[in-house]
Amino acid sequence: MDAPGKRTLAVWKFASCDGCQLSVLDLEDELLSLADHLEIAYFIEASSATVEGPYDVSLVEGSITTLHDAERIRAVRESSGTLITIGACATAGGIQALRNFADVEEFSRVVYASPDYISTLTTSTPISAHVNVDFELNGCPINKRQLLEVISAHLNHRRPRVRAHSVCVECKRRGTVCVMVAQGTACLGPVTHAGCGAICPAYDRGCYGCYGPKETPNTASLDAWSGLEDQDLVRKYRTFNAGAEAFKRASEAHERN
């Protein structure tokens, strides 16, 4: 309807831990006023009432790991005006993309006594591998402040202010002393997308890359600096964003060495 009604929001889940959609409910101070401005039309985890689409904006959590989900995401795309992926699963395949480097039948036998009951694809892929995505919000988990910015930008017809620079910039702004330079702690900060607020170095540990690759990351240079063995570097890049192109290439390069 073109009447000045509230715009509608839908929240969808694919293979995931629910943590990113929980971030919506974690907006304790803003949730009720958000609901004053937007009609939360489809959000199964929070409401048993659903409104039929189409929806003005869809937030999609999770990766595609089954044939059924590969079909479902196409239906979600068709019923959505703007489609925004939230989190590392939806944006890069998530931790379950570790199967992309392994034998899924073997995986299934390890976990399930009757693997025949399990139907799954051999890969975990991001939403963008299946449908057109309007905006991708990184993070495992996403930062709820960034989520609010993305929703608010959408409501106000502007581009979200979400920077693609590295975690290093956030450390400098926060005034954290570099853990790599000062303590020799291995840190993926130089190649990792900003957004978390550089939490790990502020807690005396190296960044572990949960926001995925920054724009134009130079992984080869960082890796030469790190002093880590190839097998450790493979593990470093193969966590929550193992399927993100730059991290995938880096881990495969170290695996070949």
Added chain:
Amino acid sequence: MSETSRTRTIRTDYLARVEGEGAMFVKLDGREVSEVKLRLYEPPRFFEAFLRGRSFAEVPDITARICGICPVAYQISSARAMEDACGVRIDDGPIRDLRRLLYCGEWIESHSLHVYMLHAPDFLGYSSAIEMARDHREIVEQGLQMKKAGNALMTVIGGREVHPINVRVGGFYRVPAPAELRVLVDALERARETAVATVRWTSMLEFPDVEIEPEHVALVDPDGYPIDRGRIVSDHGLDIEPAEFDEHIVEEHVEHSTALHARLRRRGSYLTGPLARYSLASAAMRALARETAREAGLSAPCRNPFQSIVVRAVELVQATDEALALIDAYEQPDAAAVEVEPRRAVGHGATEAPRGMLYHRYEIDEDGTILDARIVPPTSQNQRAIEEDLRAVVQSSLDLSDEELTLRCEQAIRNHDPCISCSTHFLDLTVDRG
């Protein structure tokens, strides 16, 4: 009479207000429940498989990603299992207290979410807390502020509320200064007042008259209400160390679910979670929680699963009160972690996630490489008990219309706060009356 021969089907394909994807199916032949299935169709993610070959030090970060609602439960269980394998015990002192404090934060966040946003709307006839807020804005706002206090605790100690970054095998990367914790006191005191008020109003809700007697299983810790450790104890005489889990509990794979079903050998289904903890350990609660429960008329054991909302509220009093006591007594340790050297061994860890007992077992090599991993989440342990609950609830509610019965069944499932993301290692409710 046609009523006695009619087949009725009650089904819900997408269960709402639970964490993860599940459905239910109930079939009635006349007045007999012939089939009950809680179907968990969350796609499998294969954690136990890809943990093989990873380093023992990576488990708190990796297993946190099993569940965005209770990551701390996964972090502490896995860290304790690795410490057990390596012969390290962190059973007292400031590091253990900080772990317990972090875990209190998760209980406060998760229980506030369940009581106010997932469960209360069932009793008051709303589809969601957001709809409920149109008539009861103040109540919902109070619940959200209590949830926020739990999240604030997790953020200070853990770095962030979802998937905290500060938990490691052996302790923490950095421990907070006492002043960092003291800023949380005001919000936690308000949360404690809200928790006490929550016990009062939830105890006055109308509960269907149902009594169910599953075997209750919970950790029991001589030092207090069970959260981060304990022996595995039941009200039918089970009393074992976490290391003996496999000798007494088996997991089975059934066709209708991507979650494995656990059962006690030779006995069958059992229930973990708030009702079980309250049955087995209410005497170990703090005085304020016991007093609030007594005033609300909540006896132990509590056998009506619909009253689990009151038990969760009492546990909110426990968790907020204990968090305040831990902050008051906190002294910053010199080291944030103890050194843990890997060795070839098997280790076990069991803790109480907000929705029930969580068990981890790892076999590691001498350099700390994981050879085998086994994770048994609360919902896969509870799945059979929930199905049995559902059967009893349907059998006692046969005169309800299909629509009312479907709602009652969904509510019976939400009573147990199932976490399907975790257990897929959950349930599709279809009521099939033909």
